[in-house]
Amino acid sequence: MDQGNLGLLKTRRFLPLFVTQFLGAFNDNLFKNALIILITFNLIQAAGHEQMLVTIATGVFILPYFMFSAMAGRLADKFEKQRIIHIIKAAEILIMGVATVAFFTGSITLLMTVLFLMGTHSTFFGPLKYGILPVHLQTSELLSGNAMIEAGTFLAILLGTIAGGVLILTAHGLLTVSLLALAVAVGGLIASLYIPHAPAAAPGLEVGANIVADTWELIRYAALRWPIMLPILAISWFWLIGATFLAQFPAFAKDVLGSDDHVVTLFLTAFSIGIGVGSMLCNRLLKGQISMRYVPVAAIVMTAFIIDLYLATRDLSAGSEPLQSIPAFLARPVGWRVLIDLLMLAIASGFYIVPPYALMQLRSEPSHRARVIAANNIINAAFMVGGSVLAVLLIARHFSTPEIFLTFGILNLLVGLSLYHPRTRAAA
Numbered sequence: 001m002d003q004g005n006l007g008l009l010k011t012r013r014f015l016p017l018f019v020t021q022f023l024g025a026f027n028d029n030l031f032k033n034a035l036i037i038l039i040t041f042n043l044i045q046a047a048g049h050e051q052m053l054v055t056i057a058t059g060v061f062i063l064p065y066f067m068f069s070a071m072a073g074r075l076a077d078k079f080e081k082q083r084i085i086h087i088i089k090a091a092e093i094l095i096m097g098v099a100t101v102a103f104f105t106g107s108i109t110l111l112m113t114v115l116f117l118m119g120t121h122s123t124f125f126g127p128l129k130y131g132i133l134p135v136h137l138q139t140s141e142l143l144s145g146n147a148m149i150e151a152g153t154f155l156a157i158l159l160g161t162i163a164g165g166v167l168i169l170t171a172h173g174l175l176t177v178s179l180l181a182l183a184v185a186v187g188g189l190i191a192s193l194y195i196p197h198a199p200a201a202a203p204g205l206e207v208g209a210n211i212v213a214d215t216w217e218l219i220r221y222a223a224l225r226w227p228i229m230l231p232i233l234a235i236s237w238f239w240l241i242g243a244t245f246l247a248q249f250p251a252f253a254k255d256v257l258g259s260d261d262h263v264v265t266l267f268l269t270a271f272s273i274g275i276g277v278g279s280m281l282c283n284r285l286l287k288g289q290i291s292m293r294y295v296p297v298a299a300i301v302m303t304a305f306i307i308d309l310y311l312a313t314r315d316l317s318a319g320s321e322p323l324q325s326i327p328a329f330l331a332r333p334v335g336w337r338v339l340i341d342l343l344m345l346a347i348a349s350g351f352y353i354v355p356p357y358a359l360m361q362l363r364s365e366p367s368h369r370a371r372v373i374a375a376n377n378i379i380n381a382a383f384m385v386g387g388s389v390l391a392v393l394l395i396a397r398h399f400s401t402p403e404i405f406l407t408f409g410i411l412n413l414l415v416g417l418s419l420y421h422p423r424t425r426a427a428a
Contacts, residue, residue, distance in 0.1 A: 008144055013136040016194035020089065021129050022152045023188040027092065027181055028118055029160030031099055032061060034168040034177045035111055038103075053108065058388075060112050064119040065381035069127075070214035071207060073374025076127040077367065078205040081135070081198035088124050089189040095121060096185045100178035126377050131370035134361045135198045140288040142358040147283045150353055151276035158272035162265060202367040218375040227363050231356035232376045234295060237415050238353045239380045240387035241302070244408055245345075246271070247391065252401040257338070258318035259329045266326055270339055271346045278350020285351075290358045292419070298352035299416025302345055306409030309341040313402045 008014040039053045075084060095117045102110035129149070137145045167176045208214060222229050249267045253259040278298075285294065312334055329335040364372040387408075394404050 008137075008141065008148060012194060013196060014145060014148070016191050016196075017129060017132060017136075018148060018152055019191040020085065020188050020195065021125075021149060022156045023184050023191065024089075024092065024122065024125060025153050025156035026160040026163075027096070027184045027188070028061075028122060029157050030164040030177065030181055030184070031096075031118060032057070032115065033161045033164030034103075034173075035115060035164075037165050037168050038111075057112065057115055060115045061119040062381050062384065064116060064123040065377050066215070067211055068120055068123045069374040069378045069381075070211060070218050070371075071209075072124040072377075073127045073218060073371035074205055074207045074214065075124070076131050076370030076374070077202040078200060078207060079203075080200050081128050081132050081370075082192075082195050085125070085128055085192045085195060086189070088121060088128070089185070089192045092118075092121050092185040092188060093182065096178070096181040099181060103174045103178055123377065127370040127373040130357065130361060130373045131201075132195070132198045134366075134369065136196055139290070139362065142361060143283040143286055143288055143290060143354060146357045146361075147279040147354045150279040150350065150357070154272040154275040154350075158268055161268060165261075165265075201369060215378060218371050219378060221368065222372055222375040222379075225363075228360060228372055231292065231360040231363075232372075232379055234292065234356040234419075235353065235360070235376060236379045236383035237412075238349065238356075240383040241408060241412055242349065243384045244387045244391055245405070247388070248401050248404060252313075252405075254323065255318050256313055256316050256401050257329065257335075258321060258324055260323040260325055262326050263324070263329050266329075266339070267342055270343045274343045274346020275350040275353075278347035278352070279354050280350075281347070282351045282354040286355070290355060290362055292355045292359060295352055295355055296416045296419035298348045299412055299419065301348040302352065303409045303413040303416065305341045305345040305348065306405055306412065309338060309345070310402045310406040310409070312337045312341065314400075314406075316402075 009018065035057060036054050039057070095114060098110070098117070099114045102114050133145045133149070134142065163180070164177065167173055167180065170176060222232055246268070249264050250261070253261075253263045253267065257263065282294075316334070330339070360372065360376060361369065390407075391404055394407060399407065
């Protein structure tokens with residue numbers, strides 16, 4: 001029986017996994033944003049290379065997805081999933097212990113190492129969290145489960161990002177962030193102990209160390225199965241759009257709207273809330289039926305609000321006046337228009353992303369499910385890198401931030417329209 005969105009939070013089949021995932025996502029962003037603030041405000045010895053180090057930090061966090069996703073998928077299929085989750089969450093505590101040392105020594109090398117280890121932690125946890133949902137949930141509950149996971153993830157990203165940025169600049173910021181990260185990691189381990197047993201899907205599977213060959217095998221397996229590859233591509237496109245917009249928010253607020261970092265936080269809040277609302281609404285409309293039939297509509301709605309965002313801000317440019325706070329930003333009509341555009345874009349995005357995740361899980365054979373999810377993670381990472389490269393090229397061509405948004409919005413429209421192709425609709 002379908003428990004509904006919030007009903008699943010009352011079950012042991014879902015709540016411990018939800019809490020474990022939420023705390024892990026919170027810790028990732030707590031540490032990552034604290035590190036970026038330390039670098040940006042030169043509280044550690046950045047030697048005048050702040051922008052480069054921030055860019056490197058982003059790459060360091062994504063790199064493990066390319067390196068270890070194949071191994072993560074194989075391990076998740078070969079062994080009982082609950083036990084691996086326990087090991088991964090215990091490792092997170094050790095990683096946060098190293099992070100404490102890195103914060104107080106101010107070692108860039110050690111801080112980047114911790115960021116790499118956090119990315120590795122997330123790489124190994126991803127196939128487990130999405131692979132375990134179809135084991136513990138009924139088919140009619142998959143949309144609800146994925147909706148809650150997506151909503152919780154973006155809320156955790158928001159809270160972790162804000163906490164990392166705010167706490168690290170306080171009088172005892174290093175100690176506060178370190179203790180909080182350790183406490184959250186311990187909480188994640190405790191929550192994981194209550195996740196129900198999930199038997200091995202392919203106990204006879206071999207786990208090798210040939211990263212290139214194993215990665216290619218995963219991608220080839222998914223690519224040869226269009227009903228699986230379609231939702232993977234849809235998911236990857238979502239992360240390309242999402243990562244691009246989130247990365248451009250600081251420049252958009254400062255250089256276009258003449259607003260301060262609190263307005264950036266307002267944008268992140270609107271985006272995170274919108275994703276959560278859209279995710280929850282999706283399941284209510286589909287009533288548990290797993291289908292991508294509304295995904296093209298969601299993509300087109302996303303583009304509509306991106307175009308309006310461009311029209312609202314294309315002629316704006318920050319002057320030499322002091323940066324505006326949230327009240328001053330919202331005192332202008334354009335401020336509310338921008339905020340509504342971002343909120344509605346996020347709601348449409350949340351509606352877009354839930355069905356592909358559920359469809360990917362449903363269509364994957366149980367013996368290969370974790371490896372399919374690992375392939376999805378690899379392709380997600382490749383799309384995000386591709387989106388970053390395109391954004392850099394547009395910046396080099398002197399595109400303004402609204403023009404960058406419009407470019408990605410047009411590409412998004414083409415993706416949405418492509419989902420109406422007969423072959424695509426047949427697989428959706």
